[in-house]
Amino acid sequence: MPQFAPNSWEARADDNVMYGFTDLPSLHARGPVVLTHGTGINVHDVHGRSYLDANSGLWNMVAGFDHKGLAEAAKAQYDRFPGYHAFFGRLSDKTVELSEKLVEVSPFESGKVFFTNSGSEANDTMVKMLWFINTVMGRPEKRKIITRFNAYHGVTAVSASMTAKPYNQWFGLPLADFVHVECPHYWREGQPGESEAAFVARLAASLESRILAEGPETIAGFFAEPVMGAGGVIVPPMAYFPAVQAVLRKYDIPLISDEVICGFGRTGTVWGCESFGFQPDAIISSKNLTAGYFPMGAVILGPKLAAELMEASEKIEEFVHGFTASGNPVGCAVALKAIDVILNEGLIDNVRALAPQFRARMDALLEMPNIGEARGIGLMGALEAVKDKDTKTPFGPEVSVSERIANRCTDNGLICRPLGQAIVLCPPFIITPSEMDHMFDMLEKSLREVFAEVA
Numbered sequence: 001m002p003q004f005a006p007n008s009w010e011a012r013a014d015d016n017v018m019y020g021f022t023d024l025p026s027l028h029a030r031g032p033v034v035l036t037h038g039t040g041i042n043v044h045d046v047h048g049r050s051y052l053d054a055n056s057g058l059w060n061m062v063a064g065f066d067h068k069g070l071a072e073a074a075k076a077q078y079d080r081f082p083g084y085h086a087f088f089g090r091l092s093d094k095t096v097e098l099s100e101k102l103v104e105v106s107p108f109e110s111g112k113v114f115f116t117n118s119g120s121e122a123n124d125t126m127v128k129m130l131w132f133i134n135t136v137m138g139r140p141e142k143r144k145i146i147t148r149f150n151a152y153h154g155v156t157a158v159s160a161s162m163t164a165k166p167y168n169q170w171f172g173l174p175l176a177d178f179v180h181v182e183c184p185h186y187w188r189e190g191q192p193g194e195s196e197a198a199f200v201a202r203l204a205a206s207l208e209s210r211i212l213a214e215g216p217e218t219i220a221g222f223f224a225e226p227v228m229g230a231g232g233v234i235v236p237p238m239a240y241f242p243a244v245q246a247v248l249r250k251y252d253i254p255l256i257s258d259e260v261i262c263g264f265g266r267t268g269t270v271w272g273c274e275s276f277g278f279q280p281d282a283i284i285s286s287k288n289l290t291a292g293y294f295p296m297g298a299v300i301l302g303p304k305l306a307a308e309l310m311e312a313s314e315k316i317e318e319f320v321h322g323f324t325a326s327g328n329p330v331g332c333a334v335a336l337k338a339i340d341v342i343l344n345e346g347l348i349d350n351v352r353a354l355a356p357q358f359r360a361r362m363d364a365l366l367e368m369p370n371i372g373e374a375r376g377i378g379l380m381g382a383l384e385a386v387k388d389k390d391t392k393t394p395f396g397p398e399v400s401v402s403e404r405i406a407n408r409c410t411d412n413g414l415i416c417r418p419l420g421q422a423i424v425l426c427p428p429f430i431i432t433p434s435e436m437d438h439m440f441d442m443l444e445k446s447l448r449e450v451f452a453e454v455a
Helices: 009-016 024-030 068-080 093-105 119-136 157-162 166-171 196-214 240-250 303-316 329-344 347-367 401-411 433-454
Strands: 035-039 042-045 050-053 112-116 144-148 178-181 219-224 255-258 282-285 297-301 371-377 380-385 417-419 422-425
Touching (some): 024 401, 050 433, 112 303, 119 157, 119 219, 119 255, 119 297, 119 303, 144 157, 144 196, 178 196, 196 240, 219 240, 240 255, 347 380, 347 433, 401 433, 422 433
Parallel strands (some): 144 178, 144 219, 219 255, 255 282
Antiparallel strands (some): 112 297, 371 380, 417 422
């Protein structure tokens, strides 16, 4: 454990903060990084050190850390009307405006929006909506939720049950009625000699077999991220979602697109579902919805689910669900500004413009003997570290290879994220070509240093 001055920021953090999703052996060896502010795509710590944040905070600070327009939108709304709920038919004008805007920019001709405070709460709410509809409408057995292994949908008890990650076993999860099917990672999960088309066909057939085994009448919905973000930026084959959707439509199972990470530009389109050619029945939004400047999530229902939820609610007089801060007027004002910034101030255009440079620099790192796969789309990507490239053999867990790489990157002035055996990059949308090259130069330096030690 590093020794910190008794009243240093690091010592105060260790004394009082319960860390989440933090590698504790690494933390004990190095201590926390305590940040004070950000400028552009960089963040700065209490010692005056600067880091290029290639994680966009946690995928979400896409307009950078000091966008004046977003801060001013929040300040103006705090002065005008700082807070309210959305219960009992009383809500702020900004809540109405944001609902209109989200339906307008969605893939739906019409719909309804329900606000939450995070993506986890939005996924949890969507599950409750499906259960509510089916129970009130006389289908109480229609409760099962299908997600994919290695998916990430949140940390509430329900959304964690959807998150098919091994660590949830330590919470006694998943709850009953949550079903997990194959992850669409062709590089890792494809069988020897299996073509990508055959891989897709196998996964679609497996999904149909699982639906039949469970009973189609028991399946309430299928949730999927267009690109699995916290699973390690798993980009599915382009034919995957059309094949999956065909199966779901055959059995009248709603498809919910979890766009918490992909939504509002990360893949180069407004919604990830647009990048992969499928039409969802509902969308889950958060993160980029406010460009990270306010905690907010949203469930955007397409016309069919919106009508069903209204019919079920009218049967018992109300939809008995909500949060105190749902539709907070400050958050809605920030989200309205963030959507405008992303769509109309050139941010999504910059994602599209720089995606080829991002991809080329990722692919160049495949020349390294210990990088097995470079995958990504838009401005999200991952590099998979391997001990043996030909056999795709990973490093042993004792090496903690991705944590080592991320720590070395931090030492070299770059923040990136370790996920399994991969290093994930998701820079802010305002990154410039020169900043992009600087980001990859620091990453390459760090990779070479670590692989020289462990390979």
